[in-house]
Amino acid sequence: NAGVTQTPKFQVLKTGQSMTLQCAQDMNHEYMSWYRQDPGMGLRLIHYSVGAGITDQGEVPNGYNVSRSTTEDFPLRLLSAAPSQTSVYFCASSYGTSVYNEQFFGPGTRLTVL
Amino acid sequence: GQQLNQSPQSMFIQEGEDVSMNCTSSSIFNTWLWYKQDPGEGPVLLIALYKAGELTSNGRLTAQFGITRKDSFLNISASIPSDVGIYFCAGLYNQGGKLIFGQGTELSVKP
Numbered sequence: 001n002a003g004v005t006q007t008p009k010f011q012v013l014k015t016g017q018s019m020t021l022q023c024a025q026d027m028n029h030e031y032m033s034w035y036r037q038d039p040g041m042g043l044r045l046i047h048y049s050v051g052a053g054i055t056d057q058g059e060v061p062n063g064y065n066v067s068r069s070t071t072e073d074f075p076l077r078l079l080s081a082a083p084s085q086t087s088v089y090f091c092a093s094s095y096g097t098s099v100y101n102e103q104f105f106g107p108g109t110r111l112t113v114l
Numbered sequence: 115g116q117q118l119n120q121s122p123q124s125m126f127i128q129e130g131e132d133v134s135m136n137c138t139s140s141s142i143f144n145t146w147l148w149y150k151q152d153p154g155e156g157p158v159l160l161i162a163l164y165k166a167g168e169l170t171s172n173g174r175l176t177a178q179f180g181i182t183r184k185d186s187f188l189n190i191s192a193s194i195p196s197d198v199g200i201y202f203c204a205g206l207y208n209q210g211g212k213l214i215f216g217q218g219t220e221l222s223v224k225p
Contacts, residue, residue, distance in 0.1 A: 004156075031211045040123070042202060042215035043157070050211070058212065090156050097211035099145040099164065105156030 001026050004106035006091050012112045013081040021076040021109050023091030031094045031101070032074040036060065036087040037108075043090060049074055050097055081113045120203050120216030127193055128224050135219040136187040137203035145206040146179050146186040147213070152199045160201075161188070193223050 007022045025032065033048035035058075045058030049068040063085060065077040074093075078085060089109045094101040120137045127133060137146070145164055149157035161172050163179035163186060170177055176189045186203055203216040 033211065035215075040217055042118070042120070042217045043204075043213075044215070045212055048212065092156075094211060099206050100162075101211070102159050102162070103211065103213065105158070107154070107156050 003027065004091055004093055004104050006089075006106035006109050008109060009107065010110045012114065013078075014114050015082060017081050018077070018079050019081065021078075021089055021091075021111070023074045023076065023106060024072050025074075025091075025093040025104075026072065027093065027095070027104070028071060029093035029095050029104075030071065031097050031103075032068065033058070033092050033103070034064070034066065034074070034076045035090045035092065036085075037090060038087050046076065046089075081111075083113045085111065086113045087111060118203060118205055118214055118216040120219055122219060123217065124220040124222070126222045126224065129193060129195060131193055133190040133193055133197070133221060134187060135201060135203075136185060137205075137216045138185045139205060139214075140184070141205075141207075142183040143205035143207060143214075144183070146177070147204040147206070148175075148177050148186070148188045149202040149204060150199050151202065151218075157202055190221075193221075195223050195225055197221060198223050 004025045030051045034046040035043040037043045047066040049055045091106040092103045094103040148161045151157045161177040168179040174191045200218045204213045
């Protein structure tokens with residue numbers, strides 16, 4: 001199994017550009033989520049999904065859209081990038097939402113918005 | 115929103131020393147988790163705690179779930195250079211999978 005994969009690893013955008021961060025998992029996990037990591041702030045939840053066709057907002061959803069058309073994929077879309085969205089983005093997945101289901105994290109996408 | 119306060123923010127220690135870090139919250143958690151993040155990688159789960167008062171070990175790592183359910187600590191004994199990284203605590207309120215992370219403790223180990 002490849003686990004949780006994220007592409008690209010690095011990206012530089014100009015303010016106002018749009019892009020999609022890709023996340024895929026091959027573990028047949030129902031639960032997937034997106035976090036952003038900023039210095040001194042830990043990881044903060046952006047959006048999450050408990051299964052195909054179901055998404056919900058996390059702690060910091062503004063400026064981001066998600067969809068979950070398949071169990072494997074959970075892309076994160078930035079419609080109009082802003083410098084405040086410069087961050088490291090992590091995708092995570094788990095078998096279910098039980099507290100006993102370990103969440104596995106991808107390697108991250110490092111995004112810079114100029 | 116919910117917040118976890120993790121301390122210290124950074125530690126510089128000598129190889130072989132023991133390390134202790136902790137997290138506190140104003141809210142009660144049902145589950146406490148401790149993660150380690152290596153440079154350029156995503157966090158990896160080290161220890162999970164499910165009951166108040168629970169003390170769990172994983173090799174040289176020991177973590178405890180505070181009796182009040184509002185705090186947790188992680189100890190690393192006899193540190194080695196590969197312990198370098200950022201350690202995060204995280205809390206879960208209940209079913210739902212939404213993790214609340216602490217700010218992280220960056221550990222540096224001098225050989």
